[in-house]
Amino acid sequence: MAPDYSNVDVLIDRLMAATWMARCGIDTRVVDKRGTKIYAGQADGLQCRTLEIFDSFGFADRAWKESNHMLEICLWNPDSEGKIRRSDRIPDTIPNISRFQQVVLHQGRIERFFLDSLKKYSDIKVERGVLPQSLTFDESKSEDPDAYPIEVVLQHLTEEEANPAQRQATNVSSNTKSDGLFRSNMAADDTDELLDKAVKNGRAGTRETVRAKYMIGCDGAHSWTRRQLGYKLEGEQTDYIWGVLDIIPITDFPDIRMRCAIHSVNSGSVMVIPRENKLVRLYIQMTTTEKGGNKLDRTNITPQMILESAQKTMAPYKITYEYCDWWTAYQIGQRVGSNFSKNERIFLAGDAVHTHSPKAGQGMNVSMQDTYNLGWKIAAVLNGTSNRSILKTYQSERRRIAQDLIAFDHKFSRLFSGRPAKDVMDETGISMQEFKDAFEKGNLFASGVAVDYGASILVAKDGDAAEQGDGTDVSVSKEGGRIIGKSDLATNIKMGMRFPSFQVLNQADARPWQFQEWLKSDGRWRIVVFAGNVSVPTQKKRIDSLGASLSAPDSFLHRFTPKDKPIDSVIEIFTIHSAKRAETELFDFPEIMRPFKKGEGWDYWKVFVDDVSYHEGYGDAYKGCGVDKEKGCSVVVRPDGYVGWIGEIENVGKCFGTNGN
């Protein structure tokens, strides 16, 4: 008997990609081998860019409200007598790089926001206790848009199998030993074991075959998907072992609610990450050498041992706790996957293709941003609005980020784990000035807003595509008519970087908005027309003729938009002008910039103005973007908020004419 099977466009195992599919209307299944949701304690810093992405999905406000906000980093170092003292204060988030600042929140809440969003926009459900048992891929069908080249046998686990007995206790006393290392990277992966058991128990109806057009594996450092594809993580494991304690601290250390990096003379380092609900996370170094040296018996690590290390480092300040929410230990490894996809059909993301120290606060952020980068591309190909060539940019863009991350993490870990130099002659010690400089530089990197994707079919910037990415060929051939945007028309908007935010007012109701709030993650491309000073007749004329060309029946706007869909459903046009709001009327603008919809009248949420608000000051958006207030420009923004092209107001069609989308 042939096995039953079902078809699905995308098979994935994490929520960010699922959320994209939900917003883009793609047929998707999400499977997770675990029977339960996130465990206690697993918390993460959310960088500025991650919060911006959350906002584009509509739930940054929930994270912002529930999280702990980190404002300042305090550096503590030994003074000349060896006593730790606060040597520096640095802002945790560099001022003015984003409308958000870095915060910390339990992963369970973040998962909840994604699940609520999935529920709101789709009927995608996470199927828990389901894991892939075998994967076959028909390479010959890679380029066939109608084919389902991926076949996966899914094993459904029993509840018992999906919820192993070793589950993390939510409140451990300081003497509990066994649970903290469960699911630490120092414990063995249990996927194969789970699978073996399930196969042995094999009951009818617990296995099914799914054929998929695309598959995304974000299945962790031991990635089953990666192993099936035969891809490797390149790089190495260090001997640094760190303990983690999530506690409500009882301490006289004055900066316990700040993010702190504490270096003691001889007793190691502690990083303090204040969390929500009075919790504080402590990262404590348990070994002091990068390679070899005094080996620690890892299986003996206990919370008590971790606490004692912290106490030594933080002396003479006292620290203890009555409530411990979670603890673990891990070993730092810094590795990057050799390949991020198989024929742009099966993709790897997150820990499956890069592992690094959690202390840089990057873990969840970079992983989520991988699938944030990938999700809309797959959706656009499936929806027929883009061709498959854009999928190559996933590896080009994200593998490069992973490489940069690992380089940063390597340097940072070495500085953090090292012993402070006694003086300038102490060559094996770490210079605290160098550490501070690295921390500050790391802050910009860690914010996520510095991400700068290279030239490609999706980013019309100058230079060599392979060099700017990870080496993958994503260039537009000369014959294809490569176009290069004009970066000097918007000196603070960078092609390849995310569209920055600034406050503008809605022309129709004078409400101030951070313009980024309008760049929703719903799969749409955007054209932002900086219309300039429309009170000047010649400029007004430029806008009128742009309107005429956009609304022409043969315009790219009509070409890309299915006949039965609203004109703004594939490419949305926003206008930001710089004339006085009170001297301008919405109806002064061409109708295509405020399109009429049946039953709803004109669209009042498309035209904005760079003017003073009543209650929230002046955004000064043109200045902030480096755009000429009289002449303006046009900017094309990808569905993920990254800038694809900048050019003259009337040239925007050229970009869409040639760029594959």
Added chain:
Amino acid sequence: MAPDYSNVDVLIDRLMAATWMARCGIDTRVVDKRGTKIYAGQADGLQCRTLEIFDSFGFADRAWKESNHMLEICLWNPDSEGKIRRSDRIPDTIPNISRFQQVVLHQGRIERFFLDSLKKYSDIKVERGVLPQSLTFDESKSEDPDAYPIEVVLQHLTEEEANPAQRQATNVSSNTKSDGLFRSNMAADDTDELLDKAVKNGRAGTRETVRAKYMIGCDGAHSWTRRQLGYKLEGEQTDYIWGVLDIIPITDFPDIRMRCAIHSVNSGSVMVIPRENKLVRLYIQMTTTEKGGNKLDRTNITPQMILESAQKTMAPYKITYEYCDWWTAYQIGQRVGSNFSKNERIFLAGDAVHTHSPKAGQGMNVSMQDTYNLGWKIAAVLNGTSNRSILKTYQSERRRIAQDLIAFDHKFSRLFSGRPAKDVMDETGISMQEFKDAFEKGNLFASGVAVDYGASILVAKDGDAAEQGDGTDVSVSKEGGRIIGKSDLATNIKMGMRFPSFQVLNQADARPWQFQEWLKSDGRWRIVVFAGNVSVPTQKKRIDSLGASLSAPDSFLHRFTPKDKPIDSVIEIFTIHSAKRAETELFDFPEIMRPFKKGEGWDYWKVFVDDVSYHEGYGDAYKGCGVDKEKGCSVVVRPDGYVGWIGEIENVGKCFGTNGN
């Protein structure tokens, strides 16, 4: 057989009071005669102060996110040729009076926020389809704290009875006639009818007797509770009839997303209130005279008729719609209840004691603020932290507000309903300048932040208590030791008004907060110590001795706090100092200002500083409050956020020593 009965501390029928009880841990039942929640269309403006109150309960962010924000009022008047034109723009909310601005949101959502809050903090449920059938009150037990002087027989309705067939359709075509007047104030109240039916159907187990210590009746303009008490609404009904349409407008009127007041030469007036989800509410005048004149057959009012009136007023602009969410018509009456309570045991609130025009955007706001004023007082008496004398301040404070509201509404309605004057000689016409002035003045009133409660046992300000209130005697006798606060120590914080907001930073983690965010509605009194410049030794000494006196075993703080409760559970101390944050440590402050809790360590959320933030500028709080940056002062804040006393730092005990609390 004697009827079974149950005891309850408070019996109420609206959510604001219930929310207070939930937050103060009071045994409460909430009954509502309706079987369902709020109907489509019932939307309301939320004033600044209402949003501040929502924030004190923890859900202003939800209202802020979902609502439509109104930023600007546009006045449209006939020009010399009789064509309407925009004559003025005024900010809808006066800048800098609050951290919120007026917004508009469907009542059903607001109800949802309250219900979610009730669920989070208590097990209070709204019992729907339940209405009181009889009320008896034993006046002789009024002053006995243990007595249940109120006995109410509650009738449980069947689902059919509680959900009358006449239910408002959510999507009415413009030809539907019958439903819009359902529950308009032009339809008869159906309480008695419901009751009659239920009695006739009388089944076993559908009736119960409840004995209560307190009862709050917010049962609308036809208030059953008020009728049982024999109290009257004083004032009169006008002949002004207004129609209301909630539509998605299709119009070329340029200000449809602004709040507009449109006066035409001869065709009446329209008020435009833009709402959420693309909806716009239009208030349209259907009659043109205050008394007598051409009578309209009210039962014939249809949405088509209302639309046609709007079209006449708004010509030459065109307006129509395909989607109507709701419509109604109402007659303006301006009346105030003679009494707001029976022996300070049974209270009336909201429409039960004041009715007025909805156009001022005051309806729900003033009603909610009635019970916001009342709820904590009842809870404090029941919890034993206040004596019953404070309950008299409810009528004194809120009846005065109702009187002021009706006076304002009377003037505003006349100006709004009248015909614009043709010129200065046109004596029966309305001066548009006068209208604009009234609108601007009305804006401050309508914001809710101008509320200024008179001198009383709860407000230690100078002057005659009866004169400043509604005439009720709420003064502190000279023998009782009346104290008067020192208003000159904080020139922008006013006794009797709500504590204003401004940004400060948390000393422990540098996070910026609007200080008002910490004034949670949880029943606690607050002492805000403006500690001044604590880097000056003499000032530091003042703070240290305040700390010593507050933590003395016989201090008022210990006297008011039950032995088994945390020291901040009845009165919470917040400190705002003006020294440099980075040169000050949390541990510089007396422990009573950052109390130690077992298992949790010290409290990091009690000491704030008036200093520059990294990302949100400088709040300049001392300047904003008019407090001397060196010397500071103390301010006592009531549980509802209103200022009770201002004085020297060290004198705060005096206020608590004598004031009844």
